[in-house]
Amino acid sequence: MSDLKQVSCSKCFNGRQLVYEHSSKELGCRMKFSIYLPSAALEPNAKLPVVYYLSGLTCTEQNMITKSGFQKYAEKYKLIVVGPDTSPRNCNVPGEDDSWDLGTGAGFYVDATQEPWSKHYRMYSYVTQELRNVINENFPAVDPSRTGITGHSMGGHGALVAFLRNPDVYNAVTAFAPISNPMESSWGVKCLSTYLGDDKTAWKEYDATELVRRQPRKDVKIIIDQGSEDEWMSFLKPENFKNACETSNQPLEFNMREGYDHGYYFVATFIENHLEHFSKALRD
Amino acid sequence: MSDLKQVSCSKCFNGRQLVYEHSSKELGCRMKFSIYLPSAALEPNAKLPVVYYLSGLTCTEQNMITKSGFQKYAEKYKLIVVGPDTSPRNCNVPGEDDSWDLGTGAGFYVDATQEPWSKHYRMYSYVTQELRNVINENFPAVDPSRTGITGHSMGGHGALVAFLRNPDVYNAVTAFAPISNPMESSWGVKCLSTYLGDDKTAWKEYDATELVRRQPRKDVKIIIDQGSEDEWMSFLKPENFKNACETSNQPLEFNMREGYDHGYYFVATFIENHLEHFSKALRD
Numbered sequence: 001m002s003d004l005k006q007v008s009c010s011k012c013f014n015g016r017q018l019v020y021e022h023s024s025k026e027l028g029c030r031m032k033f034s035i036y037l038p039s040a041a042l043e044p045n046a047k048l049p050v051v052y053y054l055s056g057l058t059c060t061e062q063n064m065i066t067k068s069g070f071q072k073y074a075e076k077y078k079l080i081v082v083g084p085d086t087s088p089r090n091c092n093v094p095g096e097d098d099s100w101d102l103g104t105g106a107g108f109y110v111d112a113t114q115e116p117w118s119k120h121y122r123m124y125s126y127v128t129q130e131l132r133n134v135i136n137e138n139f140p141a142v143d144p145s146r147t148g149i150t151g152h153s154m155g156g157h158g159a160l161v162a163f164l165r166n167p168d169v170y171n172a173v174t175a176f177a178p179i180s181n182p183m184e185s186s187w188g189v190k191c192l193s194t195y196l197g198d199d200k201t202a203w204k205e206y207d208a209t210e211l212v213r214r215q216p217r218k219d220v221k222i223i224i225d226q227g228s229e230d231e232w233m234s235f236l237k238p239e240n241f242k243n244a245c246e247t248s249n250q251p252l253e254f255n256m257r258e259g260y261d262h263g264y265y266f267v268a269t270f271i272e273n274h275l276e277h278f279s280k281a282l283r284d
Numbered sequence: 285m286s287d288l289k290q291v292s293c294s295k296c297f298n299g300r301q302l303v304y305e306h307s308s309k310e311l312g313c314r315m316k317f318s319i320y321l322p323s324a325a326l327e328p329n330a331k332l333p334v335v336y337y338l339s340g341l342t343c344t345e346q347n348m349i350t351k352s353g354f355q356k357y358a359e360k361y362k363l364i365v366v367g368p369d370t371s372p373r374n375c376n377v378p379g380e381d382d383s384w385d386l387g388t389g390a391g392f393y394v395d396a397t398q399e400p401w402s403k404h405y406r407m408y409s410y411v412t413q414e415l416r417n418v419i420n421e422n423f424p425a426v427d428p429s430r431t432g433i434t435g436h437s438m439g440g441h442g443a444l445v446a447f448l449r450n451p452d453v454y455n456a457v458t459a460f461a462p463i464s465n466p467m468e469s470s471w472g473v474k475c476l477s478t479y480l481g482d483d484k485t486a487w488k489e490y491d492a493t494e495l496v497r498r499q500p501r502k503d504v505k506i507i508i509d510q511g512s513e514d515e516w517m518s519f520l521k522p523e524n525f526k527n528a529c530e531t532s533n534q535p536l537e538f539n540m541r542e543g544y545d546h547g548y549y550f551v552a553t554f555i556e557n558h559l560e561h562f563s564k565a566l567r568d
Contacts, residue, residue, distance in 0.1 A: 011513070012549035069353035069552060229295070265296035268353060 004138055007032060013075040014039045017065055022134060026126040027088040028119060033131060034061045034083040038075040041141035049146035049282035050080040050135065051275070054127065054155030054162075057187070058105045061085045064152070067264035073272045077279035080142055082135055084127055086154070091120040101187055102194055108182075109158030110206050112195035121195055124206070128162050128169065146282040148172040150274055152267055153232070154179055154187070160208035160222070160241075167217055172281035174223040174274040176267050177230055180241035181209035187235050209237070209244045216250035223253045223277055225270045227260030288422055291316060297359040298323045301349055306418060310410040311372040312403060317415060318345045318367040322359040325425035333430035333566035334364040334419065335559070338411065338439030338446075341471070342389045345369045348436070351548035357556045361563035364426055366419055368411055370438070375404040385471055386478055392466075393442030394490045396479035405479055408490070412446050412453065430566040432456040434558055436551055437516070438463055438471070444492035444506070444525075451501055456565035458507040458558045460551050461514055464525035465493035471519050493521070493528045500534035507537045507561055509554045511544030 007019040015038040024031045041048050051074075053064050064070065064083050074081045087096075087107035094116050096103030107123035136144045149170045151159035156178025163173035182188020183203050196202040204210040222245070226238050238254070245252040260266040291303040299322040308315045325332050335358075337348050348354065348367050358365045371380075371391035378400050380387030391407035420428045433454045435443035440462025447457035466472020467487050480486040488494040506529070510522050522538070529536040544550040 010545050010547055010549040011511075011543040011553075013553050017549055066548065067350050069356070071549070071552070072353070227295075259295040261294050263294055264350065265294040265301055265355070268355070269295075269297050 004134070012036070012071045015041070015071060015075045017071060019061060024088075024126055024130060026122045026130045027091070029088045029091050031089065031126070032061045032085055034065045035135070035139065036065070036071055036074050036081045037139070037141065038078050038080065040078040041080055046141040047143040048078050048080050048141055049148065049278065050082060050142045050144070051148040051150060051278050052127065052159070053081055053083045054109060054149070054151030054158040055083065055086050056151075056153030056155050057086070058100050059086050059155075060105070063264070067268065068271050069268045070271045070275060073275040077275050079275055079278055079282075080139065082131070084131055087123065088120040093117060093120055102190055106154070106191060108154060108191040108195065108206070109161060110192070110195050113202065114195060114197045117195050123158075124162075127158065128166055132169070146171060146284070148278040148282055150174045150176070150278075151178065152176040153236075153262065156180075156224070157182055157188075157208060161206050161211060163222075164208060164211040164215060164217060165205070172220060172278055174225075174277060176270070176274075177226050177232070177236055177262055178208065178224060178241075179236055181207060181237035183207045183210065184237050184240060185235045209240045212241065212250050213244045213248050216245070216248040218249055218251065220281075221251040221253055223255070223274065225255045225257055225273070227262060227266045228256050228258050229260060230262045232262050288418070296320070296355045299325070299355060299359045301355060303345060303349075308372075308410055308414060310406045310414045311375070313372045313375050315373065315410070316345045316369055318349045319419070319423065320349070320355055320358050320365045321423070321425065322362050322364065324362040325364055330425040331427040332362050332364050332425055333432065333562065334366060334426045334428070335432040335434060335562050336411065336443070337365055337367045338393060338433070338435030338442040339367065339370050340435075340437030340439050341370070342384050343370050343439075344389070347548070351552065352555050353552045354555045354559060357559040361559050363559055363562055364423065366415070368415055371407060372404040377401060377404055386474055390438070390475060392438060392475040392479060392490070393445060394476070394479050397486065398479060398481045401479050407442075408446075411442065412450055416453070430455060430568070432562040432566055434458045434460070434562075435462065436460040437520075437546065440464075440508070441466055441492060445490050445495060447506075448492060448495040448499060448501060449489070456504060456562055458509075458561060460554070460558075461510050461516070461520055461546055462492065462508060462522075462525075463520055465491060465521035467491045467494065468521050468524060469519045493524045496525065496534050497528045497532050500529070500532040502533055502535065504565075505535040505537055507539070507558065509539045509541055509557070511546060511550045512540050512542050513544060514546045516546050
């Protein structure tokens with residue numbers, strides 16, 4: 001059994017917005033995560049789909065739950081929504097607090113292989129395995145056979161990679177303004193080279209554009225929303241991902257949202273569409 | 285003309301969430317405020333109602349616009365929503381940063397008469413006069429004859445007081461968990477005694493329970509939402525306000541919301557009801 005400790009619980013849209021902390025073996029530290037239980041999850045013998053939301057650079061488990069307004073739709077569509085943190089915390093890895101786009105708040109959802117990162121920076125295994133096990137074991141209302149994943153920016157990258165590499169785990173995926181081709185983005189190159197070293201073969205396992213070229217999931221439609229006025233557009237490379245999907249016959253719904261920027265006002269505007277999609281894609 | 289400067293602009297639910305700063309004469313400092321313009325406000329010759337949202341202790345103009353999710357409903361109900369800051373900023377008033385519930389972030393929507401506060405801490409006049417004039421003069425889509433006011437906690441106090449004292453200005457009011465009888469609350473006593481001195485006659489002008497006893501607005505229904513699990517309930521005194529409304533025949537809809545606490549998850553859950561009320565109460 002894990003050592004879950006409840007940090008907070010607030011009623012919200014009739015369900016419960018909770019935050020827990022636990023000791024992560026993968027990361028070697030205490031980690032927080034959020035979980036929203038719609039009121040349907042509080043019924044006896046409830047079994048509901050679960051959606052993981054991966055956050056972007058600098059975020060904690062708090063940003064999405066305070067800023068996206070997703071709870072109204074998680075309640076409406078009877079979805080449990082889990083939000084991990086974005087990196088290990090308080091591990092005293094040298095250099096982890098030197099910049100906002102590497103280290104703390106910037107785990108990039110990879111398993112680092114390079115010193116001094118490799119001991120703690122294992123967010124890929126944490127999100128796709130350890131945290132999922134913690135959720136499935138401790139929240140009986142979760143139906144593990146109906147699991148979706150989404151995310152914003154760096155978290156959109158994490159969601160696409162997790163989905164493409166784990167067809168047995170994730171049944172559906174969406175993303176908001178994902179870093180779609182990190183090998184071609186200065187954010188991605190900085191994180192991938194630091195965490196994984198110079199051999200770009202290793203990078204390809206964490207690049208959605210590379211992965212979808214090689215192993216598309218032709219049975220599942222990917223949905224991406226992207227703001228046309230995104231101030232980080234040149235770091236995101238959505239065109240590369242679109243082209244790769246086309247080449248490999250990966251079904252993709254790509255929505256360019258006119259006038260929207262990169263922030264949570266954009267996420268909040270479109271999150272209902274994403275949760276509605278999950279409710280259909282993860283139907284019993 | 286005022287010296288408005290746009291700080292940020294993001295598209296959100298098809299409208300625009302803006303933040304501006306300007307020089308306030310009442311407060312003697314630069315102040316920020318938020319304004320949401322629904323897409324209907326961007327049409328030529330638009331004339332829409334405006335709702336002021338006053339925030340609680342420690343807040344800036346950011347909390348409500350990032351956490352309440354009101355924009356969806358402001359767009360839906362065609363309301364312009366303005367959010368002032370909660371105190372003067374950077375005025376170097378001695379003691380203003382010593383505690384979280386006095387001074388910075390805690391202007392309490394009064395005009396201070398005591399040294400060293402009286403020069404800058406004039407949030408009552410700022411909100412009810414100066415800022416309104418700035419808004420009415422600079423945003424032609426605002427119809428000043430249809431003005432509502434609401435708020436949360438300290439801001440709910442500010443909204444009720446502004447509404448009761450200015451029947452010519454505010455046509456409708458609601459509040460979330462307002463400090464309803466500050467003369468009987470330790471938060472209120474701290475702020476009122478510091479800003480206004482020991483003579484409680486002056487305090488009564490800033491106490492909704494006192495005001496509604498003396499000068500109810502029998503033509504307008506007040507709406508209040510209150511979480512039953514509010515951790516600050518003993519500071520809010522909703523029963524005193526309810527009793528005073530009953531005694532003075534002030535129409536009041538008081539909704540005790542079972543299980544909700546004091547925070548923005550509570551506000552987010554019920555803000556649609558409030559904006560729907562304003563759209564009806566401020567109908568053309």
